[in-house]
Each structure stands twice: as structure tokens, then as C-alpha cells.
Amino acid sequence: MHGQMMQLPLLISSLLTHAERHHGEQLVVSRRVEGDVHRQSFRALAARSRRLANALTTLGVQAGERVATLAWNGHRHMELYYAVSGSGAVLHTLNPRLHPDQLTWIADHAEDQVLFFEASFLPLVQAVAPRVKTIRQYVLMTDRAHMPASTGIPNLLCFEDLLAAQDDHFEWPLLDENTASSLCYTSGTTGNPKGVLYSHRSTVLHTLASVSPDALNLSSRDVVLPVVPMFHVNAWGLPYAACMVGARLVLPGPHLDGKSLHELFEAEGVTVSAGVPTVWQGLLAHVETNDLKFSSMRRTIVGGAACPPAMLRAFQERHGVQVLHAWGMTELSPLGTAGVLKGHQLNLPEDQRLAVQAKQGRAVFGVDMKVVAEDGTELPWNGQASGELMVRGPWIVSQYLKGEGGDPLVDGWFPTGDVASIDADGFMQITDRSKDVIKSGGEWIGSIDLENIAMAHPGVAMAACIAAKHAKWDERPLLIVARKPGATLTREELLGFFEGKIAKWWTPDDVVFVDAIPLGATGKMLKMRLREQYGNHLLQAAGEVT
Amino acid sequence: MHGQMMQLPLLISSLLTHAERHHGEQLVVSRRVEGDVHRQSFRALAARSRRLANALTTLGVQAGERVATLAWNGHRHMELYYAVSGSGAVLHTLNPRLHPDQLTWIADHAEDQVLFFEASFLPLVQAVAPRVKTIRQYVLMTDRAHMPASTGIPNLLCFEDLLAAQDDHFEWPLLDENTASSLCYTSGTTGNPKGVLYSHRSTVLHTLASVSPDALNLSSRDVVLPVVPMFHVNAWGLPYAACMVGARLVLPGPHLDGKSLHELFEAEGVTVSAGVPTVWQGLLAHVETNDLKFSSMRRTIVGGAACPPAMLRAFQERHGVQVLHAWGMTELSPLGTAGVLKGHQLNLPEDQRLAVQAKQGRAVFGVDMKVVAEDGTELPWNGQASGELMVRGPWIVSQYLKGEGGDPLVDGWFPTGDVASIDADGFMQITDRSKDVIKSGGEWIGSIDLENIAMAHPGVAMAACIAAKHAKWDERPLLIVARKPGATLTREELLGFFEGKIAKWWTPDDVVFVDAIPLGATGKMLKMRLREQYGNHLLQAAGEVT
Secondary structure, X not given: OEOOEOOOOOOHHHHHHHHHHHOOOOEEEEEOOOOOEEEEEHHHHHHHHHHHHHHHHHOOOOOOOEEEEEOXXXXXXXXXXXXXXXXXXXXXXXXXXXXXXXXHHHHHHHOEEEEEEOHHHHHHHHHHOOOOOOOOEEEEOOOHHXXXXXXXXXXXXXXXXXHHOOOOOOOOOOOOOOEEEEEEEEOOOOOOOEEEEEEHHHHHHHHHHHOOOOOOOOOOOOEEEEOOOOOOXXXXXXXXXXXXXXXXXXXXXXXXXXXXXXXXXXXXXXXXXXEOHHHHHHHHHHHHHOOOOOOOOXXXXXXXXXXXXXXXXXXXHHHOOEEEEEXXXXXXXXXXXXXXXXXXXXOOOHHHHHHHHOOOEEEOOOOEEEEEOOOOOEOOOOOOOOEXXXXXXOOOEOOOHHHOOOOOXXXXXXXXXXXXXXXXXXXXXXXXXXXXOEEEOOEEEOHHHHHHHHHOOOOEEEEEEEEEEEOOOEEEEEEEEXXXXXXXXXXXXXXXXXXXXXXXXXXXXXXEEEOOOOEOOOOOEOHHHHHHHHOOHHHHHOOOOO | OEOOEOOOOOOHHHHHHHHHHHOOOOEEEEEOOOOOEEEEEHHHHHHHHHHHHHHHHHOOOOOOOEEEEEOXXXXXXXXXXXXXXXOOOEEEEOOOOOOHHHHHHHHHHHOEXXXXXXXXHHHHHHHHOOOOOOOOEEEEOOOHHHOOOOOOOOOOEEHHHHHHOOOOOOOOOOOOOOEEEEEEEEOOOOOOOEEEEEEHHHHHHHHHHHOOOOXXXXXXXXXXXXXXXXXXXXXXXXXXXXXXXXXXXXXXXXXXXXXXXXXXXXXXXXXXXXXXXXXXXXXXXXXXXOOOOOOOOOEEEEOOOOOOHHHHHHXXXXXXXXXXXXXXXXXXXXXXEEOOOOHHHOOOOHHHHHHHHOOOEXXXXXXXXXXXXXXXXXXXXOOOOOEEEEEEOOOOEOOOHHHOOOOOOEOOEEEEEEEEEEOOOOOEEXXXXXXXXXXXXXXXXXXXXXXXXXXXXXXXXXXXXXXXXXXXXXXXXXXXXXXXXXXXXXXXXXXXXXXXXXXXXXOOOEEEEEOOOOEOOOOOEOHHHHHHHHOOHHHHHOOOOO
């Protein structure tokens, strides 16, 4: 027997409609590629999204077809988020940090029909356009005054001209909630990139769960600045969450350096921000070097990579900004866990509280998780037993686009490729990526713990720990370190810094100082490249390889 | 094209599973009918719910069959919430404040198979059992030691014996999320009661939306005491919300007087409570008479009837307890709106802020609302235009059980029977029930405004304003008032109190003092009965009716 409640689908367009009706005066503030700061109300956002939906119709975009973007965080990108998905097409956010070869491959694989891009990425588009097969129309996301005289891209359209030609009446279609809404490729380090195809249902459920007090805790009283790009897993869902709760949204455009961000935080009264640790490193360095402070920031959401404990302390103890450590993946829309303290943890001694916050956090409602041993048996939640993290939930991938890579699930669970433990309170802690773990004489050493210790040294700007081949132990930890400008840190000093902080046999065997750690397109350290370069370092040092 | 995310149904059992895994040590504290205070962890709650699900199987309860309860707020009732719905049957919460004739009619209409009840309601069950046709099994919700020697109810089972005989292994079935989960009858004042049949989907979506910061704002750090009964619209969903967020739940059992509640608030460190204004009147009177305070309470959710502004002030200004004014209906699961201030309202002068909080609030995400004129056209959101409130959303009724009363919807919207206005910020304010509005010479007078003014007078315990027949104006407002003990308030004094607070022609024509205002089974004033009794009062006073 079925219940007798209204059968209304969960649709992305309903987020926009809600924002327009209930928070019509709320603002989206965008620092644009053109250099200005643009402000528009949710009411205007909704009207322009409807114009854009009409424009997509005139461009011949059909339901289910992919419309790609190459753009920063800004209002035009947000209009595309709603117009494309809302009208029944699929928004495909391309990552401009990828190589033109990869972009060409991905756009063809996704069969993108139209590409909307910002002026910053014109050279990239010029490199891709002659080779990509499926894109039949290019639109430059700017106004007539900023259109370049000649681009070499045939029949290039101007975004604002397109909108000006349209009516702002458009009825959002009542789609099946399982309709595909958006597409994001994982930056796979092995094999071809794989497409994760979100649905309206998965997106709305993810948004509902993510705004709750035990997750990102977002309300109409917040001013939210996503540093995390809208081309990277939907900016962790914040463009959707802002509409659901009616929060002011501040979109930073192309300038993500510490100075630009801090100015925007202060000028717009930002209360909550979100980004990866490398961005926060830059921000903290700028703030501390220039003796600045955060006058409105209450909270910063750190994800994409583990938040080093030193960063946690810096934000909370020196700047009064609470850190919310979160974990997710492209395959999870992306939110999986959030490090929100439970009631009984609020009054823990500071060190213990920070230790809890340094973990990746508790599963948000909707996500089931477990850690399993190599034979697949579930491990206990004791904060010690560590194994591969598996997750399940209505906003988690069931299959990659076109079945690429086969069935990713194991008995209905998605294997994350992370090695983690879960404690009795349900706080998950990632000890490593399964491919980064160091297997020393049959025992596992977590590279992240060692990196966190190294990063806490005042002379270290960034540190990566990799498994280097070893004649006796198979693998031993090797530390690759970029010093802070002016720091004179030595190998002995740094290795001495580990004493008493870990078991002695976990201490790295050696340190290699480099100018910079290589970062990938999403800001993560490219450990695979480091392993290629330094994997034989210990053997060479021992004279066993030349 | 469909998205490729996991197809996992939204199920009530997933709330319990989440609570067990992530908040296993969190407590459900119950003051029981037996007189003791019982404590059990969510882990134990989950295990007992599984035992109970096994017991339902042995009782022969089939998927979709109705299992009824007559019970206070307590852990056994909560176990039934999860065991019955979770196993695929339908939980039917009967309202013990109804007359045995009504209960018999409702139980037969719902085709209840099994009735679980608490000892308080034995006389009621003894009155109903000989006449009700469908109930084939009765279970008394107590342990062996508290089973009465003789009840006259054939084959009466003991709840704890039932559980003791079962194993706590039970696999919650993977139901279609649209499966019916629970049933609640509206206390219709006209015609037969009508059944609202909730689904797993509607319940989980309602719970997700209700815990968000712009709705009830519930977290794992809260200690929640629902005064609103679990037999009345699922205690506003709080037994579900507590499991979703891992909040401690304090269930008050049968004693809802001010003294009992205040003791429990203080003993258990309750941070959030929820109930109807009449309950809070009793609580405030007790606290103020005895010069007590609230040491842990942060917030109280007031719904079921309009929160009088005087109560709002008393809680916030005298006791530091924030009032969250909310509105809902049985047909809405029940949450429709919540009076959560927006950012720009936080710094309003106190009087203006209180005026916003006195409104019923903004639609929670998922609920669409509009007010319409008598011809059905939508009225502007200007805080003035007032018409019937219509709502739409995935946890709103589409049809009553067995099609009773025909199609309740108008163009896909549910007409609430409330007359309301909506302001530019989306705050809805109910001015009346459409059947209670006073039509004076073609103009509408809202009875609630007049009641609120009367209730603000220190000599008034409770006030109802009804439409009394009038020779010239058709209808005029008549005030029915119960004085506070010892108060010597006169007609002239009270009518003078209205001066300057409303348009002169809104002033009630007369006042009738009574010992008590009659209340219905859900604590609401029975205005229909007052109209029957006093509807001709003005004509009689004018000598036009004898």
C-alpha cells in the first residue's frame, strides 16, 4: 500500500524557485573576469536563468544533451547551473586546469554540444576547438563590449547578447527526478578520466543533507564564499545550498590568492568559506605576514585533502575561525563526512578536541560507511582498525558514464580508495589513499600522518611523503619537502622533529628538499609523479641502483 | 537520460540504523506511566525495535496492515514507530482524547489489526474493544509486573513478554519509498474524521527539511523534549528528527503540567522543546508563580495554534528562551512554516523583531505556498492582502484514506482552510481559520488578532473571539473570556484595553465571561461549540432573539 502524499519530483529548478520567492532580495555577488564586482538579487538570477533556458532552446539544445562550461565562480556560471539542468539538459563543468589533450578527450567522450567559456580560457578553447568533434557552438561568457575582435572560433556567440534576445518567461519542466542534471569527470590518476552523472534527485537530497546543523550548517543568515571552484564537483554543492537556504553567495572569480580572498571576505562580510588546504595556506600566510584579521568569518570548510592540524590550530586559536573538516569525492556529489563535534566532545580539553576535529568527520545522514579488511570483512569502529573505506547512499555513484571502468561497486558499496579508521563516535579518519600507503616489512605506515607532522614545522611550506623502494623492508617512507622562503631547515633538524611524535620505525628514512611540490588540476599533490621521480631514491642512496 | 547515482529508497528504518551506528550511546529518556524514569541508548532502541518487528511477524501482521497505538510519549511508543513502519506495516496513532464512539469509528475505518496501548488508557480500551470490529489483538505496553489481574480484554498480551520471546536480529526490508508508513486522522470539526496516510519518502524528506537551520535547527548537541504528543502528527516529526541528527530525546509520558515539565527540563538539561500554546501557558504560570528559571532551555517551538505575542515576550524577555513560532497541519506531516529570522531582521528594533516572530513564519524548503482571493487568483506578498492559504509539496496530502471527502486538491494545491497574508520576506501570518473569520458588513475581521490583544491583558487566562450574528452587520466579534484566578476584570475595562491597538470598528461588541474555554482533543479552542452556544448572544442582548 502506498502513502497518499503529493508525488512531486525533487528538482534543481525548485531550488531556484524557492530562492526567488522566499529570498528574492538576497544577493549573488561576483568578482568577474572583467574586473568589476557584480551584484544581482536571487530574483534577477532567476529571471536571467529563465532567459538563458530560452536561449538554450534557440540553440537547439535537447533534453539530456550535454552543455559544457569552462568558467570561474561567478553569476553567469551559476545561471548556467540552473538554466541547463533546470531545462532538462546536462551541465558538464570542465576543469580548465587540465591539459588541452585531456579536455578534448573529455569533451568528446561526454559528447558536449555547446561550450560556454570565460575570456580567461580563450587560449585553452582555441587549442581545443580545432580538434574536438562534438561541440557545435561556442559562447563567450561576457558582454558585447568585452568581446575580442577576432578569436578564430567560428560563429562565436556573446552571452549577454544571447540573453538580451530572450524573454524571461520560461516554465521549468516537471522532469522525472532521476533525470541526469550534471556531469563531472574525476581527475583519475590512472586510466582515462571517468564521468560521474548526477541526477536532480541526488543533487536535491545532497543539498538537503549538506545544509543541516551536523553537516555544513548553512542558513539564510550566512554569507558564503566558495573558493572551491564551480568546475570542481559543483563547488561542493554550495551554489545549490545557497538557493535552498537563501544565503548570500559571494563568488570570487579568477583571483584566489590570499590577498584577493581576504579583501573579499572583509568587504562582503563573509561568514563561511570553503576550499582546499593549499588555498588556505596562501590565505593564512597573507593574513599573518600583514598582521590582518578576519572580522566576519565564523567558519571555514576544509576539504579536498586532509586539513593539517597546524592549519586547524592557526585558524581556531590565532584567528577565531572555526574549522569544519569535511571529506568527499566527485563520486559522492561530493559530501560524505563532516567533522562536527558531538555534545559530549564540546567540553573536551583543547588538544583532544583538536584531535577529533583533525579527523575527516562523521557521515552525514544519507551516507552509510564502513571500513573493511582486505578480505572484505567489516572492521570495528574503535579508532584503530584501518582498512578501505566503503560508502553507500542516494548521492553516490552507481556507474560511470557509458559504463567506463566496469561496475565500480562491491556488493552495492562504493570503494573509495581511501584507507581509514572509524572511532566509536563515528568519526572517520583517513590514514592514506590506498595507493599511497607505505608497506614497510608487511606493516602499513600512513603517509598523511607523516606529512602532517612535517607541515607543523615552521620551516616547511609543503611536504609529501611517498613509499620509496627499500632493499630490506620493501618500502620505506621518504619525505619530499619544499621549505618556506628563507628557511634553512636541514634533513637532521626535520627528522629530529619527528621524535616522540610517532613510533620510531615510522620515521622517514630520508628527506629530499625541492623548490615546489607538483600539484594536480584540483590542487592535490601529485604523489604519483613524485614516486616516479624519487621512488628509487633510497636504493640509489644505498648504492643499490645507479 | 537518467543520472547514474545509487537508487536507494528513503526509508524510516534508515533513520534508526543511522542513529544506532553514529549515535549508539545517545539516550532516549522516558518518564513512564509506571512512574519511573527509563533510560536507554539508541543502540538499545534499535535492538528492541528489531525484537518488536519480529514480534509483529509472530502476531501475523502483514505488509500494509495497520497497527494502532494509544500511548503517551515514551520509548515503547518510539519502538513501535520504528518497528511497525520499518517492517512495512502502517503505524496508526490513535488520539486518546477522543470519545470512545469516535475511536471505534476511526479504528474500524482504518481497519486496525492490533492495538498497543498504555495502562492509562485501559478504561478507554475497555469501552472500545467490545464494539470495534477489526482489531484482533490487544497488547498492553508494560512489563509482566504491571499487568493488571483482570481486564476483560480477551487474550491480552504483555509488551515486554512479547519482546523477551524474540531475537534482536531482523533485516529491515528494502521497501519502495512510497510505501505507506503511518496514519493519522484529522480532528475534523465537520463530517467524519479523515485519515492522512504518510509514506516513507514523505517522512524522510520532512525530517531532512525540518532539522535544517532555517526550520527547527536540530543537531546532535540538542536535548529535545517533545511535549506535543506522539499521537498527534508524529509529535511534529521529532522522534524521527532525533534519530536523524542524534539528539538526546526526553519523552515526558503522561504528566504535562507545568511543574512536571519544568522538573524534567531541568533534570535532563533539555535545550529544545515543542508544544501548543496552552501547554506553555501552564508552564509559564508555574515558573513565574514559583520564581523558577530555565537553566538549559535555549528554544521552544510553538505550534498547533498561534503563539500569543504576550507569550513570546514572556519567554524571550523574562526567561531568555527563544521562541520559534511554527505552523503546520496533520495534512502537512506537519511542518509548513517556521518563524526563523533572516539576517537583515536580526538587528531590527525589538518591537519589530517580535512582530516578525509573531507571524507563523517562512515556508521550509520543499513547501510551496500562496494566498489566493475567493476567485482563486494569487494575491501579492505585501503583508496586507489576505486570502486562503494554499500549499504544495512532497510531504503534503494528495488524498485522504479511502478517498474520503473526495479530491482535496485545487489545481494540485492543498487548501489549508487558513486565511493568511504573506509579507515580502515570505513570512506568512494566519489571520484566521476561514470558518472562524468574522464578516462584518462585507469586511473581514480576524479573530486571532482580537484574541491576542485580549490575551495580553494581565487579567485574562484565555480568550476566544467568535462571529456572533448581528442584525445590521450580519456578524460582529464577540469575546469569550476566562479570567485568571482572582482577577476582577470587567467588560468595560477589557474593551477599553483594545483602544488604539486596532481600528475602532474591529472592537468586539461584547464580552462574555466563562469559567473555562472548551478545548478539543488536540488542545485547540472549540470555537464551533462556542458559536453554537453564543452565536445569538448579540441578537439576544438587543432583544431580537429570545
